[in-house]
Amino acid sequence: MKLIRYGEPGREEPGIILDDGRRLDTGGQFNDYDEGFFALGGLEALQAWVEDGCPDAEEIPPDARLGPPVDRPSKIVCVGKNYLEHAKEFGEGIPTEPVLFMKASTCWSGPFDDVINPQGATKLDYEVELAVVIGKTATNVAEEHSLDHVAGYSVFCDYSERAWQKELGGQWTKGKSHDTFGPMGPWLVPASAVKDPQGLRLWCKVNNELRQNGWTGDMMFGVRHLISYISRFMTLLPGDVIATGTPSGVGMGMKPPRYLAPGDCVELGIEGIGEMRQRIVAAS
Template sequence: MKLIRYGEPGREEPGVILEDGRRLDVGGQFTDYDESFFAFGGLEALQAWVDDGCPDAEEVPPEARLGPPIDRPSKIVCVGKNYLEHAKEFGEGIPTEPVLFMKATTCWSGPFDDVVTPPGSTKLDYEVELAVIIGKTASNIKEEHALDHVAGYSVFCDYSERAWQKEMGGQWTKGKSHDTFGPMGPWLVPASQISDPQGLRLWCKVNTELRQNGWTGDMMFGVRHLVSYISRFMTLLPGDVIATGTPAGVGMGMKPPRYLSPGDCVELGIEGIGEMKQRIVASH
C-alpha cells in the first residue's frame, strides 16, 4: 500500500493506494496522516484495515488533486552537500560531517502543485531528494536502531532561491523557505516496502532534459547515519521529514548556471517510490 492525501490545499483527506491501483478514502478510519497517526500505531492499524479488505471504503475521485502525503510536519530538516559531486559543484569544500539546515514548514506543497517564483527572484533552482518520514520519536538514538524510527519514504524537491541563500548573508533558510518550495509526494511508501534506502535511483528533468541522475548509495552520509546524527541535536517527532541531499546537476552547478524561469516544467522521481511534476509560475 501507499499513503496519499487528496483534496484542496489545507483541506486534504487521507487515502491509500492498494496493490491493484485502487485509490480509497480512509477518512472514516483515520483523521489524517499526522504526528498522532504515526505516534500511536496508525501505520500498523492502516495496514490491518487494508488486510481486512478495506470495509466500507469509498474510492477517491480520479480527478482529485493529490496533496503532500502527510500533514505539515513539525519540522523539515535538510542535509546539504551530501553527494560528493554535488558538494564539488556547490563549492565551499567537502563536509566531514552532515551539513544541516531547516526549511520553514510553510513551504509545504503538493507533488503536482505550481512552484511560485518569489518577487525579486533571479536564481531559482531545483534539487531532487529522498525524503525520510519519521515514524516514532527519536532522541539521541544509536545508528543501529535508526531505521526502526522510520515510517517511510517519499520524493522531495528542495527548491531554492540561490541569491537569497548565498548572497544575502546569514544562514541558508531564507533561500529555502518561500511558499511552494517544499513539494513532497506523490505518496508515502512504508519503510517495510523499501529493502535498502541506499539502493534507489533518483533523477530530475527540466523541460524534458535530464539534469540529475544519481543513486542514493552515493550519499556520503546514509539514512541510518543521518537519523542517528540529527537526533543528537534535536528530537525528531513522528511525521517529521528529513530531506537527505541531492546529486549533482543542479542549475547553479552548470557553466554558465541555468536557473528556472516561469513556464519551465520540472519532473523528478525516485525508482521504487514515485514521480512528481511542477510548473514554475510567476508571482502575482
C-alpha cells in the same frame, strides 16, 4: 499499499493506493496522516484495516488533486552537500560531517502543485531528494536502531533561491523557505516496502532535459547515520521529514548557471518510490 492525501490545499483527506491500483478514502478510519497517526501506531492499524478488506471504504475521484502525503510536519530537516559531486559543484569545501539546515514548514506543497518564482527572485533552482518520514520519536538514537524510527519514504524537491541562500549573508533558510518550495509525494511508501534506502536511483528533468541522475548509495552520509546524527541535536517527532541531499546537476552548478524561470516544467522521481512534476509560475 501507499499513503496519499487528496483534496484542496489545506483541506486534504487521507487515502491509500492499494496494490491493485484502487485509490480509497481512509478518512472514515483515520483523521489524517500526522504526528498523532504515526505516534499511536496508525500505520499498523491501517495495514490491519487493509488486510480486513477496507470495509466501508469509498473510492477517491480519479481527478482529485494529490496533496503532500503527510500533514504539514513540525519540522523539515535538510542535509546539504551530501553527495560528493554536488558538494564540488556547490563549492565551499567537502563536509566532514552532515551539513544541516531547516526549511520552514509553510513551504509544504503537493507533488503536482505549481512552484512560485518569488518577487525579486533571479536564481530559482531545483534539487531532487529522498525524503525520510519519521515514524516514532527519536532522541539520541543509536545508528544501528535508526531505521526502526522510519515510517516511510517519499520524493522531495528542495527548491532554492540561490541568491537569497548564498548572497544575502546569514543562514541558508531564507533561500529555502518560500511558499511552494517544499513539494513532496506523490505518496508515502512504508518503510517495510523499501528494502534498502541506499539502493535507489533518483533523477530530475527540466523541460524534458535530464539534469540529475544519481543513486542514494552515493550519499556521503546514509539514512542510518543521518537519523542518528540529527537526533543528537534535536528530537525528531513522528511525521517529521528529513530531506537527505541531492546529486549533482543542479542549475547553479552548470557553466554558465541555468536557473528556472516561469513556464519551465520540472519532473523528478525516485525509482520504486514515485514521480512528481511542477510548473514554475510567476508570483502574482
